[in-house]
Amino acid sequence: MKEIICITCPKGCHLKVDEESFTVTGNACPRGAVYGANELRNPVRVVTSTVVVEGPQRRLPVKTDRPIPKGKMFEVMEEIAKVRITGPVKVGDVLIPNVAGTEGNVVATKNLP
Numbered sequence: 001m002k003e004i005i006c007i008t009c010p011k012g013c014h015l016k017v018d019e020e021s022f023t024v025t026g027n028a029c030p031r032g033a034v035y036g037a038n039e040l041r042n043p044v045r046v047v048t049s050t051v052v053v054e055g056p057q058r059r060l061p062v063k064t065d066r067p068i069p070k071g072k073m074f075e076v077m078e079e080i081a082k083v084r085i086t087g088p089v090k091v092g093d094v095l096i097p098n099v100a101g102t103e104g105n106v107v108a109t110k111n112l113p
Helices: 030-041 070-082
Strands: 002-005 014-017 048-053 058-064 094-096 106-108
Touching: 002 030, 014 030, 048 070, 070 106
Parallel strands: none
Antiparallel strands: 002 014, 048 058, 058 106, 094 106
8 A cells, every 4th residue: 555645636635545456545536536546657747947048147937738757857857957048938839849758848837028
């Protein structure tokens, strides 16, 4: 039995997940059951970060447009660290397509004039 804390909502339920059958107990909502099973099978996360904007020293917030495998997070962060951009950029613009081969894109989360 694996014990994890659910992060899908602010409750933070203490889940117990059977490592063979992936049955989940301790969840207060259906989302917790899905999270617990997925966390053992294939953990994923949305990555948030910033990229360098050329010119005056500033940064633009970015994120992946879908959850990516947790094991690829460091590769994704390395690719993000290499990016240098100039404006204009709009919210949702793809800055890095198919980041680290995950099929997820890194997108802007703020407009840059």
